[in-house]
Amino acid sequence: MAQEQIRPRWSPPRGRVALRAAASDPTQEYLLYVPRDAAPGAPVMVSVHGISRNATKHPVIFAEMCEKLGVVMVVPIFKKDAHRDYQRLGRKGRGKRADLLLHRLLAEVTSLSGADVTRIHLFGFSGGGQFAHRYAMAHPHRVAKVVVAAAGWYTFPDPQQRFPYGIRQVRALEGIAFDPEAFLRVPMRVLVGSLDTTMENTRNTARTVAQQGATRLDRARRWVTAMQDAATALGLEPQVTLAEVPDIGHSFTAFCERGKLVDLVRQALFGDASFRARRARPRDEPIEDSPASTAPGGR
Secondary structure: OOOOOOOOOOOOOEOOEEEEEEOOEEEEEEEEEEOOOEOOOOEEEEEEOOOOOOOOHHHHHHHHHHHHHOOEEEEEOOOOOOOOOHHHOOOOOOOOOHHHHHHHHHHHHHHHHOOEEEEEEEEEEOHHHHHHHHHHHHOHHHEEEEEEEOOOOOOOOOOOOEOOOOOEOOOOOOOOOOOHHHHOOOOEEEEEEOOOOOOOOOOOOHHHHHHHOOOHHHHHHHHHHHHHHHHHHOOOOOOEEEEEEOOOOOOHHHHHHOOOHHHHHHHHHHOOOOOEOOOOOOOOOOOOOOOOOOOOEOO
């Protein structure tokens, strides 16, 4: 009997971005960045794109930060045809469940890289900001900290209103029961441009405007206040804070170039911590902190 051939276990490349097809679903892609000095049990940052589906820009923006910190980065790619409701986590009849997809991706990432996915550090911009805060409210035990940037609208901590306007349970999101005692303990930082005051590409129904206001700036302010008030009512220290970034509208590029987005995200998610593995090196060898290559590769 011929000896069974054993294939070597695939290891993600270090110091560059890899485009991967998920093992659980080959049609589902994601981007993975593992720093060169990533330690066993390194923390994971998940960065979520908006409805422009500009997923490839996220590792370009954040790779250097993750390299310096020793943080593994995961960027899910939510395709328009399969995930048209990913901002609301993927309600029944509106595409695949986006939150459950992320769970599967994280399980794969920890298997491949040894990273710690117990509690992720989560960032989302625009539509990705919608996903980020709703994911944290639905799965607070899986989230360490969150940055929500320029979200179009929000789920309020109102048990009288059905999801996604409030946290009243709906059949379209099977298995989710929102627990304010849990999600109000998750540190969340909301970023919004001070000039993000147009109604372009926002949900402008009478119900949304009445609850949240007409602009992203109004809505960020109202949601943060509502979350803080809900925490206070439960005797908890409010964990949701707001930063209005001067002279920035609704532009991911402007946020990155003039709004110092990377610095704001780093401080909110990681503070001054570093998670790089220590390695022996010659005394005359400098510490490598140059920008990592961001050319996608591997599947």
